[in-house]
Amino acid sequence: MTQKRTNKTVPIPMPEARPFWEGCKKRQLLLPYCPHCQDYFWYPRPFCPRCFRWQVEWRQASGRGTLYTYAIQYRALNPEWAEDVPYVTAVVELEEGVRLFTLLVDCEPQPDKIRIGMPVEVVFEDLSEEVTIPRFRPVREEKR
Numbered sequence: 001m002t003q004k005r006t007n008k009t010v011p012i013p014m015p016e017a018r019p020f021w022e023g024c025k026k027r028q029l030l031l032p033y034c035p036h037c038q039d040y041f042w043y044p045r046p047f048c049p050r051c052f053r054w055q056v057e058w059r060q061a062s063g064r065g066t067l068y069t070y071a072i073q074y075r076a077l078n079p080e081w082a083e084d085v086p087y088v089t090a091v092v093e094l095e096e097g098v099r100l101f102t103l104l105v106d107c108e109p110q111p112d113k114i115r116i117g118m119p120v121e122v123v124f125e126d127l128s129e130e131v132t133i134p135r136f137r138p139v140r141e142e143k144r
């Protein structure tokens with residue numbers, strides 16, 4: 001029997017993002033990369049949004065970045081998230097230069113505990129047997 005690990009709606013992977021989701025299952029953060037522009041882009045598309053070439057590679061990202069912005073959510077607009085408030089929605093800027101919308105985890109949802117520009121690293125959460133999603137947590141200072 002397949003056991004669901006969350007009571008929340010689980011993302012449905014689209015074909016153009018399949019490598020991303022398969023990477024997440026293996027605890028790898030894969031990003032679309034254009035060899036012509038020699039740069040990453042986000043979100044996944046079957047073509048490069050700069051040069052429009054249909055030659056997209058998938059490369060493993062470092063999983064490290066910084067907190068670009070965030071918001072502490074005290075009210076759940078979706079009832080599925082009611083048990084989770086307060087939680088922290090965030091935009092993380094990866095070392096590869098792309099920004100991901102995500103959740104900040106392993107961090108007290110207090111304004112004095114969260115700092116724009118703080119170093120963060122990817123962690124993976126299994127939402128179901130099929131879908132694993134990246135989240136980000138603060139990099140602990142003692143790890144340096």
Ligand SMILES: [Zn+2]
Pocket residue numbers: 034035036037038048049050051052053
């Ligand atoms: Zn390009």
